[in-house]
Structure formats: C-alpha cells, structure tokens
Amino acid sequence: MFENQKFIASAFSINDLPKEKLPEVVLCGRSNVGKSTFINSLFNRKNLAKTSSTPGKTRSINYYKIDSKFYVVDLPGYGYAKISQSERNKWGNLINDFFSTSKHISLTIHLIDSRHQPTELDVKLNSMLRSLNIPYIVLLNKSDKLKQSEYSTARKKVVEYFPELIFNENLYFFSSVKGTGSKEIKKLLTALFY
Secondary structure, X not given: OOOOEEEEEEXXXXXXXXXXXXXXXXXXXXXXXXXXXXXXXXXXXXXXOOOOOOOOOOOOEEEEEEOOOEEEEEOOOEOOXXXXXXXXXXXXXXXXXXXXXXXXXXXXXXXXXXXXXXXXXXXXXXXXXXXXXXXXXXXXXOHHHOOHHHHXXXXXXXXXXXXXOOEOOOEEEOOOOOOOOHHHHHHHHHHHHO
C-alpha cells in the first residue's frame, strides 16, 4: 500500500484538471501550513511535492496519483498577504470552483497550524465544506513545535471554532518531524481505498 506515488499535473484552471477520474483526497489550508511537507512525510518521499521557503508559492492545484487508486490533490494555500488582491481573488475562485465542480472528493484534509487559532479564512473554508456536504478532517499540523502542556489548549481552541470536531475521529495532531498522526491518516486512507 502507498507504494506508488506519482506527480500527475498542475492545474491553473478547472479546465486543466486530469481527464482520468479517481477518488480525491483534497489538502487545503493557509499558505505555509505545510501541505507539501505533509505529502512528502506521509509517503516517505523527499521531493514528491515541492516545498518552498516562500509562502504562497503553490498557485495551482497539484495532483498526485497514489497506487492508481486515488489522487491526493494539493490546493493553493490561502491568506498570504504578499500577493496582489487580484491574484488572491483568482486563487479564491479556483478553490471555490474546484469544490463546487468536483464530484470525486472522498475526503478533505484541512490543515491548521497547531500553534495558532484558526483564521477567518479557515472558518470560511470550514463552512463551505459543511454547506457542500464534503467529508473532512482537521489536522493540527507542526505539533512538534508545541510543548506537552500546549496540546490540550490547541485542541480546545480548535473545537471552540469547530464544535463538530472530535479528537481521534475527525481531528488529529500531525508532525512531519516526529511522525505524529501519520499512522492514523494512513489508516483512514486504507479504510477508504483499499
């Protein structure tokens, strides 16, 4: 399982999406939350997804095919201040179009930095997912940067924003440094696709 991972395409518009339809696991979250690192860490590959020290670098929807069974779809990060308003609107529209037109989403993984509370854009994303009835989980990423005593605070904080979250059901800590959460996510994906 998870033996074969392959970058398939970067789509800058809905018309560029791959023609082959497979179930999709969609990654979303603000710029710099660590989506590319998450992909590399989960599949134990160094450069499957390009990581960058410049937030807001991913401007396209990137498709990775896993074992010819499903796609991991990496959406552009949102909320990065150093890009123009028109760029930002273009991204926003691309993400909205994607969610409203894709009929193949099996799961959305919403990454939030465990050190910060959800942003206004995280809240908007959450309500869009719920209004479209798209199944999702929340990953509190970069959890290696938390002290032990900060874990429960981080968990409480995110549940205040999103009361539907239940730890270890649809809410997980993740760390690409320590491997936290990797087993749980693989178990979820295995149950969905294998």
